Every structure is written in structure tokens, then in C-alpha cells.
Amino acid sequence: MTLPFNYSPLRFFSLVFAATWLPWSIAAYLSYLPQLQVWVMSLALLGLLGPVCAASAMVWASGDKRLWQDCRKRVFSLGGISPGRVLLMLGLILIPLVMATWLSVRFGQSASQFSFSGGFLAMLPLALIAALLEELGWRSYGVDSLRSIWKMLLPASLAFSVLWALWHLPLFFIHNTYQNQLWQAGGIYVTNFFISIFPATVMANWFYYRCQRSIPAAILFHFSLVMASELLQIEPLTKCIWTGLLFLVAAMLIAIEQDIFFKE
Structure with missing residues (x-):
């Protein structure tokens, strides 16, 4: 897919990392000082603004009204989000989760995971905020900017997954975050x-493009994936099994939806 806009992915992701890593690095330091805990959450939320702030800056700096109109249109686009697609998306997330939990129990883990x-419920607002702020940046500019280099979605997805993974890195050093708990649990879980x-990333991009590059669709997928991970009392080993099953789902989507992942 070729878009008629001039993108600057290097500048965009440099802005994202700077705007996110700086407050998150400060939050990581403050998180171990009990008297300064009040600032940690504020800095963590400030870091979440990195993608959307960088995207806004890049669209504004481009001076291209067509790019602004394209982003604005997709922010409110619901036309591609059908009940059938939403149910399919949820099934591709939840069925592997249930299967992973069942396999985990068969391997000797606790049945209380079900x-x-x-x-x-406590995670709902935070998951929604994270999905909203991230996807407004990733899908309004980030993913499309990578496609301006690689053209095909699959290599762009691989590049984005590496960048997205690295973007989370400071969270491993903020005391009591989910990522920090993984760090304490062991290297295999990290x-x-x-x-x-x-x-x-593959599943998110599939749903995003199948829904006509709808940003609300990307937000919905992101929110659904995070909340699925919080739905059951699953153990870290189960999440590893879930990852393996999601790889199979991603491979299936790539094989079936070649017009999305391999078309330039």
C-alpha cells in the first residue's frame, strides 16, 4: 500500500523514545523512594503520551493538510468495524488463552487459573487509557511511516514489533509495574x-487494516488483548504457552491474508 504522504519514521520514533523514556527513567528512580511515590504514576502517564504527542508533532510539522485530514478521518472511522470482525478478533485472542490455561493445568499447574x-475491573481504566494514547500515535503515523520504507506490511510489522518492544524497556525498572514483576520472576518471562x-503486532495490524485503517479498531484490539491477559488468574508459564499459540494464530493470518501482509 502506497500512501501519498511524506513520512519521517526516524524522526517520529526518535521523538517517541525521547518523550517516553525520559519521564519513565525518572519514574524508575523515584519508584524506589517512598516519599516520592506520588510522582511515579504522573510520570508513568506522561510517558504514555509519547506516541500521540510525537504523531501530532509530525503531522503538524509536515504542513500537509491531506495527512491531517487522513488522520482526523481515521480517528473517528467506525465503518470497517463490523460485529463479525469484532467477534473473530475476540475469538483469536480468547480461544488461545483458554487453550493455554487448559494445557498449563494438564502440565500440573493450578486449576484455580480458570x-x-x-x-x-481495576485494570479497565488504565488499559483503556494506555490503548487510547498508544494507538493514537502508532496507527495515526507510526505504522504507516514504516510502510513508507518497507511497503509490505509484514516487514513493517516486524520492524514495529522490535521498536514497540524496546519502547517498553524502562517499565522493567519502575518498581511494582507488570514488567518489573516479570523481571523479578525470571529471565524466561521477560x-x-x-x-x-x-x-x-501481526494481529493488531491485521485487524487495523481489515477495518479500513480505523484507529478505533486498533484501540479496541489493544484494549481487548490487555484485558484478556487480566481476565483469568493465569500464571507466568501459562502466558508463555499463550504466546506460542498466538504465534500460530499470527502465522495463520499471514498465510490466509496475503493480500494484507504482502501487497505493496
């Missing part, structure tokens, strides 16, 4: 987190 998580970014 219980609903007590923190599910590795699984980074590996899981690739199938998540």
Missing part, C-alpha cells in the same frame, strides 16, 4: 514478553 482475576510483541 478463576476470574480480582484485579480485572523474554516471553518481548517475543509476544510480534504476534500481537
Whole structure:
């Protein structure tokens, strides 16, 4: 897919990393000082603004009214989001989750993993904010800017998954974050987190382009994936199995939807 806009992916991702890593690095330091905890959440939320602020800056600096109109149109576009597509998307997330939990129990892990998580409702607002702020930046400018280099979606998805994974890096050093807990649990779980970014990217891009580059569709997928991970009381090993199954889903989508992933 060729878009009639001039993108600057290097400048965009440099802005994103600078705008995110600076407040998150400060938050990581402050998170170990009990008297300054009040600032940690504010800095963490400030870092989440990195993608959308960078995208806004790049669109404004381009001086291209067509790019601005394209982004504005897609921010409010719901035309490609059909009930059938939403159900399929949810199935591709939840069925592997249930299968991973079942396999985990068969391997000797606790059957209590099938219980609903007590923190599910508490995560709703944070997951929605994260999905909203990230996808407004990633899908309004980031992913399309990478396609301006690689043309085909699959290599662009691979490049984005690497950048998206690295973007999360400071979170591993902020005390009590999900990523920090993975760090304490062991290297295999940290590795699984980074590996899981690739199938998540493939699935997100598939849904995004199938829904006519609708940014609300990308937000919906991101939110659904995060909330699915909080739905059950699954253990870290189960998440590793889930990642493996999501890789199979991603491979299936790439094989079936070649017009999306391989068409220039």
C-alpha cells in the first residue's frame, strides 16, 4: 500500500523514545523512594503520551493538510468495524488463552487459573487509557511511516514489533509495574514478553487494516488483548504457552491474508 504522504519514521520514533523514556527513567528512580511515590504514576502517564504527542508533532510539522485530514478521518472511522470482525478478533485472542490455561493445568499447574482475576475491573481504566494514547500515535503515523520504507506490511510489522518492544524497556525498572514483576520472576518471562510483541503486532495490524485503517479498531484490539491477559488468574508459564499459540494464530493470518501482509 502506497500512501501519498511524506513520512519521517526516524524522526517520529526518535521523538517517541525521547518523550517516553525520559519521564519513565525518572519514574524508575523515584519508584524506589517512598516519599516520592506520588510522582511515579504522573510520570508513568506522561510517558504514555509519547506516541500521540510525537504523531501530532509530525503531522503538524509536515504542513500537509491531506495527512491531517487522513488522520482526523481515521480517528473517528467506525465503518470497517463490523460485529463479525469484532467477534473473530475476540475469538483469536480468547480461544488461545483458554487453550493455554487448559494445557498449563494438564502440565500440573493450578486449576484455580480458570478463576476470574480480582484485579480485572481495576485494570479497565488504565488499559483503556494506555490503548487510547498508544494507538493514537502508532496507527495515526507510526505504522504507516514504516510502510513508507518497507511497503509490505509484514516487514513493517516486524520492524514495529522490535521498536514497540524496546519502547517498553524502562517499565522493567519502575518498581511494582507488570514488567518489573516479570523481571523479578525470571529471565524466561521477560523474554516471553518481548517475543509476544510480534504476534500481537501481526494481529493488531491485521485487524487495523481489515477495518479500513480505523484507529478505533486498533484501540479496541489493544484494549481487548490487555484485558484478556487480566481476565483469568493465569500464571507466568501459562502466558508463555499463550504466546506460542498466538504465534500460530499470527502465522495463520499471514498465510490466509496475503493480500494484507504482502501487497505493496
